[in-house]
Amino acid sequence: MSATGSLERPADESWRQAPFRHAEFLPVDLDLREDADGTIRLTTNAPYEPIDSNLARAFLTTAARLGDAPALAEKGADGEWEYTSFAELARDVRGAAQWMLDTLPRGGVLVLMAENSVAVAALSFAAFATGTILCPVSPAYGIAGGDHARLRHVFDRVRPAAIYCDPRAAYAKALEDIGCEATIISSDPSVFGEGTVAVADIFRTKATDAVDTAIEGADTEAAAQYMMTSGSTGLPKVVQQSLTALAANTAQGLGLIGRAAGWDDIMLDWLPWHHAAGASVLRAGLTQGGTLHIDAGKPAPGLFEKSIANLRDISVPYFNNVPLGYAMLVEAMDKDTELRDTFFAKMRLMLYGGAGLPQHVYDKLQRHAVAATGHRIHMTTGYGMTETVSGCCAIHFETDKVGIGLPGPGVELKLVPTGDRYEARMRGPMLMIGYLDEPEKTAAAFDEEGYYRTGDMVVFHDRDDPAQGLAFAGRMAEEFKLSNGTWVYGGQLREQLLKALSDDIAELVLADDGRPFLGMLAWPKPGATLDGIAAKLAEFNQDQHGGSAKIRRVRLLEKPASANDHEISDKGTINRRAVLDNRTHTVDALFADEPPADVRQV
Template sequence: MAFKNVAFGPTQTIKVHHPDGSILFRLNSELNSFPETITDRLKEWSLLQASKTFLAQRNQAGDWQQLSYGETYLQMCSVAQHLLDMGFGDSDSVVILSENSLEHALLALASVHIGIPYSPISPAYSLVSEDFSKLRHCLEKMTPKLVFVQSEQAYSRAIHFIKTHFPATQILVAEGVSYPHIEDWRYSEFTDKVEKAHRKVTGDTVAKILFTSGSTGLPKGVINTQQMWCANLQQITQSFPFMQEQAPVFIDWLPWNHTFGGNHNYGLALHNGGTLYIDDGKPSSKGIEETVKNLREISPTAYFNVPKGFEMLIPYLENEEQLRNTFFKNLQIIFYAGASLAQPIWNKLEELAIQTIGVKVPIVTGLGCTESGPSALFANWGGAFSGLLGVPVAGLEVKLVPTGDKFEARYRAPNVTKGYWRNADATSQAFDEDGFYKTGDAVKFLDENNPDKGLVFDGRIAEDFKLSTGTWVNVGVMKTKIISSGSPIIQDVVIAGLDQDYIGLILFLNLDACQKLIGSAENIAPNQLYEHSVIQQFLENWMNEFNQQATGSSNRIGKIILAQEPPSIDKGEITDKGSLNQRAVLSNRKALVSQLFSHYE
């Protein structure tokens, strides 16, 4: 079946083998010029299409509140004037504790416009955390002069914590009565001091700090310069030139405190003069209803989500013809990140596209990280598959360095971070002697004789381990196969077996999917759900079928155990975007690991 005719960028590559065994891999296409600062584009669009909607979000009445490019630029300058009047010093910053919102966007733009570093901190560190340890760490690193919170009521505990431990920090709110209100900043007059401050901003100026929940320890603040962000938006646009031919329309929930939502999606709308509708939903039993409500109205030109989001969306697309028509009508690509997309979900999306518009919509894959702003590689063509990473973006060099029997991918490019905020040790450890950022991702060529077919994912270097036999276990590849074959019952997995005789799994199940499989009208408690004969039989059958495909001890499952407790964000077991930290789970749940290997059944 044919794919929708979509304009993609070139994919011809250059592959060079070096005497030390490393390989240099890049696109045979140059990176075009790009703006020096992120708000240069905003000013340009405010002159060319002042009345066009840039951002929109539903208000409390459920109506779309819209900001045009002209309004956004003027209100950004007004907010910037207030920031200048506060007298920020060289060590000061702005911190944002908020979900995606119009006010969040304006304060962020105002900060980067006049060269004040800002950091959008994960709302989970304020709303979910019990001890505020990660929030404290981020605030200590940022030394903010101003903290913005969307809702004084929702963030009351975090505000109390800030006022207690960081008493000099000023609070700004969008909803509340006890602190200054950003609404009073948005429509005030501004002076030529704003433009003078902006003229001092260069590509090397720090735009924002994005904190990543690393594999160990506390979050690290990734420095995002103006050049880094602007370069990557140009690289992505060259990979997907249809975004220049037709201004993009996005409806998106992905949080701006992450590089996927904040740099990639939000940035692409701004860079290409498009419109971003803020989706206040998310992939949860309640949040998906808001997402579907929005998708019934908005026809996106590209749709971004995490695999869980697509999984929850599919039943609605299957049951509502009008929703399908609206969703697929203008859709050029489907793009996922954050985890591997299970093949049954992939197949269903293609099937629904064919049913609705007669052709497949290309599902785009790739590889990136916060340190690369985020995009480094794309498989920007129809016929990709889960695990295919594609070819480098223009202007980015990938060095493949032998590590054991694998190759680690390392990046050097204008879109790669200069390091970690106020963390010299982590910065020095992150780069090799040639200035390449060490990703820790293992990759290999799909076809050694045809590099244009791209790279495929080969696991995480640090996660792989050896069994007692000396056999290596490729955790990343095996995890992808487990989740894909066990979907939707198996939601996530941690793989254990270092120095053991066999591989053991700690499984995290999807409670809603388990409930549906059992077919009971009553909600069953999680512990009873896991012990239900239908679930036990499913897992037994699944494990037997999985092992029938195994080629040896490196990918054969010896035993499984179910995690009764959900992963903890305070213990570092899960990031606020939902991905599991393998090392933290193994460290925190030693009793489960012990049970896995206490005896072999």
């Protein structure tokens, strides 16, 4: 079969019987206690084994051991991989650290507004070395246009002393528009004008003993990094993270899936370092001694092709992506057996995060894995959030169910009963210090026992066998009421609809609070028709009970979700509220007494 031929799928479900490829996991050893009110407290009995909280020292120790071994790789203009060794990266970290000590105020903020790169990695660890507070922000903030609301909001909060930017005219205009007075650093100073510092000159700064003194004197409990929440319900909050929390989260990941993931092996990852999951891969790789290939693609039109090319080029034992990325990957594999075979050649663990993985996407991945290798491949989650640094719960056992798994070492999971579901709360050394300059929101984020309120709802796959793990059951922020007072469990319903309509729609938004019935707005896949989607919705409705789970009208969207209008995050997740608020005429037509011709009654 040719690499671009149509992949035949087995008519039966025999792939479900294939054994899993071996992967070394943390054994399941749970401690479950239930309070009188039904609250469940869940931990693992596996010991929490911390790593050095002084992350700059941890990296430099690894770099001294590995020397000329490759640490990072990125593709050059010729399309070939260019490698940076641990020794070279350590030199750049020390040079940048000296520059920061000489130039920036102690505890000053360094904003990074750039795509993943060797320079960003070096500046990040230099900040950890010097007490400079690292603040990665999404490049989308700098190219959003308009009034730059998110960029203004963040800069007003963090008050940067310096900003590293990729050399893009849009960034220069954004910084000029908001009146930024911080020192600007770039690989091409000419884009930003007089006074801009060349990052190459920073790396060439001669390091002195002051760098080692600063590293050894690091306050690992102080704020070391500001990370932005996704802003899915408004402007982003600034999360204060300490070195202790960053290292604790890395240690939890190593305990849960580290041997299976192989962070000391060959890696390829696109996830941005200004988000929790991507940053965790960078920290783990550089402290554990792996070689991280920086994927310049992402699951978006015009960019995913880069990821596909890289995945054809490099076989890795571990892969990390968001559900949207996996959905696009399986569609590519449907037509490309070369991609499928290369992807699964060494694969022993796939991780998803950022949102719940639809079961149908999981099933398709496993069909491809069995076709390529004769084995199913372990799939895990990185369940967590910016407030917990990154994932601190995971599936670390054999299962064919999607979910959020079980807590890692040092994680205390508190499950508060709410009807037939539980609200998930977490406590442990990975928790944030709090939201910057927002004491009321910080206080509201924690309960009376110091557990972080995730806002997520979960259920056991089998309450009588908790070792099967937990499943995501919706976000409280995604739940809303119809005008008759009945609740719509938006997260759960959305996942069910995406599965039922997987061949026809790419994404959907449920509408809307206070309406007499449920409507749906959807982005169709090529070839899908409104009548065909409405017919499948009618079949879906037959299996639903009550009006809070039945779709009565549907309308298709032509305009893609816009990051500039806060409708979609860098991780590809949809901000339902922003979509509805930005398209009020579309929503009103969906519920009109006499709807237009492009609305279908189901």
